Amino acid sequence: MPKAAQMTIIIPGILLLVCLFAMMPVVLHFGPGDGGLQFSWGQGFQSLKDYITGLGTGESFTYYSGKNEHHFWERIGSYFLTSFYYVAAASILGSAIGIFVGIYFAVSKAGWAKSIADFVGALPDFVIVLILQFIIVLIAKETGVVLFEVATLSADDPAVVLPLLAMIIIPANYMVRNVAMQMKLTLTEDYISNAKAKGLGKIYIIFYHGLPNVLPYVKGDLHKLMGIVMGNLFIVEYLFNNKGVSILLFAHAFVGGEYQYDIVVNGLFSFLLLYGLGYALLRAFLYGVGKVFLR
Incomplete structure (x- = not known):
């Protein structure tokens, strides 16, 4: 078909x-x-x-916040841009970090680093968020210095760095393990041995022979990666109280004991759009990486 x-x-x-x-x-x-x-x-x-x-x-685009009526199209812009910022950052930065760290793990003997990555990969996303917040609170308690905001308490003082770290860590860790495994398998292929026999340098072989043949496997896992990013978005926005699409849903799905079906549908459609944009960015990023390291 x-x-x-x-x-x-x-x-x-x-x-x-x-x-x-x-x-x-x-x-x-x-x-x-x-x-x-x-x-x-x-x-x-x-x-x-x-x-x-x-x-x-137009009634499907109205909803209530307390006793106040709002229009979805007038309010969704700021919520959507906040979520898109984190989805884009998690997709691009997480993939970039994951690809290059994954290559390093594939060709090095950094066992301790791999153990840390495996440990972090076993932790649920909400635990990672809580650990990051705990570290900042502990540092503030011991030194009196607040490195980053641990939650968004007002629009004038939003938490930015910690949510960004939490969004990047999980997809990056997934990409690291995926790339490392595929790169190890690729470096055992006959054409790699042939390239070594020709006297080509190790770095050249890795990036211009190995990586182009790993990228198709990475592209095949993009939907899974985007699923991780979108699931992480729910947790991060809720725990950090960031004013994204997740908070729009959590705060307005039930108002006064009444379920607002319209805002939930519109919010979920917004998530679909975020997913599509994030996926498109990832495809474009991997296309660019492939062009850079094309032989």
């Missing part, structure tokens, strides 16, 4: 899946009496119907 035809099926399917996922808090609820789980598909599809109808009137 042509790729264009596949996309005409996949994209509407993803959009429908988002709409169905967003209606779960409406569909699933505990019944009275025994408190058993009940399904109210009628209410869920009514929410979807109201959303589709509201697209024409």
Whole structure:
């Protein structure tokens, strides 16, 4: 099937899946009496119907924050740009660090560094965030110097560096292990032995013979890498209280005990756009790396 035809099926399917996922808090609820789980598909599809109808009137793009009504298009810009900043940084910097550190691990005997990377890779993302915050608090307590903000308490004093570190560490660590494994396998190939026999330098062989043959494997894992980045975004924005799309969802999904289906759908669509932009940036970055080290 042509790729264009596949996309005409996949994209509407993803959009429908988002709409169905967003209606779960409406569909699933505990019944009275025994408190058993009940399904109210009628209410869920009514929410979807109201959303589709509201697209024409604009009602699907309004939501409440407390008793105040806001328009989604007027507010999403700042939230989206904050999230995009972290997604872009995590994608590009995490991949760049991961590729070059992964190459170093593949050709060196830095066992202690590999052990640290394996340990960090085994930690959940929220634990990494808490460790970073704890280190800054400990340094501030011992020295009186606050190196970085540990959370965003106001728009005038946002936490920037620690969220950025937390966003970069996990995708970079994943990329390090992936590149190191593929580079080790690549350096055992016959064409590498042939290049060595010709007297080519080690650095040249690694970057102009090995790396171009590792990059296709990296490109094949981009969706998994973007999944890690987007999952990390939820945790980082929530724990650091950064005003991104995650906070928009967390703060306004339920207001006054009422579930706001419209803002959840719009927020999830924003995440899809973030995912697409991050994926495009990664593809462009790897394309550029491939061109630089093309023989």
